[in-house]
Amino acid sequence: MKIAIIDGSPKSKDSASSFFIKKLEPMISSENEISHYNISKKPLVSEQYQELCRMDALIFAFPLYIDAIPSHLFRMLATLEEYIKKECQKTIYVYAIINNGFYEGKQNHIAIKILQNWCMRTGLQFGQAIGQGAGEMMHFVEKVPLGHGPLKNLGENLNHLADTINSHNTGATIVFSPNFPRFAWKFNAVHFFWNQSAKKNGLRKKDILRRL
Structure with a gap:
């Protein structure tokens, strides 16, 4: 299976989105072919959009911006939609890891819905999304083993997402907060x-x- 991992953070480095990508990627089966795209460093060109049309799965990782999708990622999705409608000849599955600065992961639900609606409009299959709260906290706990302490929920839910991706299937949306007291x-x-x-x-x- 050909998989594209798209870092949709406006930050060119040290973003929470890149943190989640690094944690997820080892869980994806080595039998798959993975390509990386970072749209904050350089806008995609026509050849890259054509590459995305030939993928079996797209994995988006991005932060919540005003309860929605960052504008530069939104522009990228609009352009990709045009290419897919013209060139795509198979079903592509879409997965997402979204994080927000609020403590509650449920704040991501609108952005997830936007991505679901985009998939319906574009003719893609929405696979699954997970939404993590307190995204800015991740770099302060990056040395904590995944699945332990404040990263217990993240570890469990990344495993759920990875299983869905590896099986090229769909799964329920999961929104959650870190295992860390809100106060x-x-x-x-x-x-x-x-x-x-x-x-x-x-x-x-x-x-x-x-x-x-």
């Missing part, structure tokens, strides 16, 4: 992420809270 996630996000980022940019804590 602890909020405390760490404020004190070790937002406040530190503000400080690096010459701002104080009260600047963040100030209303315009």
